[in-house]
Amino acid sequence: MAVLKIVKYPEKVLETPTEEVTKFDDELKKLVADMFETMYAAPGVGLAAPQVGVSKRVFVMDCSGGKDPAQKIAMINPRVVMKEGEQTGEEGCLSFPGIYFLVMRAMRAVVRAQDVDGKEFEVDGMELTARCMLHEKDHLDGVLFIERTSPLKREMVKRRIRKLIKAGDW
Ligand SMILES: [Zn+2]
Numbered sequence: 001m002a003v004l005k006i007v008k009y010p011e012k013v014l015e016t017p018t019e020e021v022t023k024f025d026d027e028l029k030k031l032v033a034d035m036f037e038t039m040y041a042a043p044g045v046g047l048a049a050p051q052v053g054v055s056k057r058v059f060v061m062d063c064s065g066g067k068d069p070a071q072k073i074a075m076i077n078p079r080v081v082m083k084e085g086e087q088t089g090e091e092g093c094l095s096f097p098g099i100y101f102l103v104m105r106a107m108r109a110v111v112r113a114q115d116v117d118g119k120e121f122e123v124d125g126m127e128l129t130a131r132c133m134l135h136e137k138d139h140l141d142g143v144l145f146i147e148r149t150s151p152l153k154r155e156m157v158k159r160r161i162r163k164l165i166k167a168g169d170w
Pocket residue numbers: 092093094095135139
């Protein structure tokens with residue numbers, strides 16, 4: 001396993017819709033293992049393939065931060081089959097280090113996906129689990145969390161990043 005380099009905004013791959021996975025081979029298993037390693041090392045609770053420069057429909061998550069093996073989940077080709085309710089909470093993203101703001105998401109989400117062997121499964125998640133699945137699923141469509149806030153807030157965040165880039169701190 002290896003810790004991969006995390007791609008930061010505004011790299012193009014982050015805003016490019018990803019491709020469906022069709023081969024459930026050793027290469028996919030290695031990518032998923034490396035993504036878990038990278039997520040735990042960051043540390044973070046979710047990581048999508050475009051964030052390591054791979055434009056495929058794959059994400060990993062663990063809302064327990066490595067404490068509960070049942071929450072260590074890799075989702076391949078995920079689709080949101082149900083969403084309900086609302087929650088507003090602070091969100092961050094490993095591609096936007098140090099940047100956090102309030103994002104409204106569904107309170108509950110049911111996501112159907114395939115595992116590394118191609119077998120279908122479903123996660124019915126509330127609160128942080130729902131937030132995490134929806135944030136990571138957005139990444140696979142090339143949608144970043146700055147698109148889930150107001151235009152004013154989005155401009156403030158972008159301006160802050162431009163300043164950090166200019167100062168060599170990004
Ligand atoms: Zn993210």
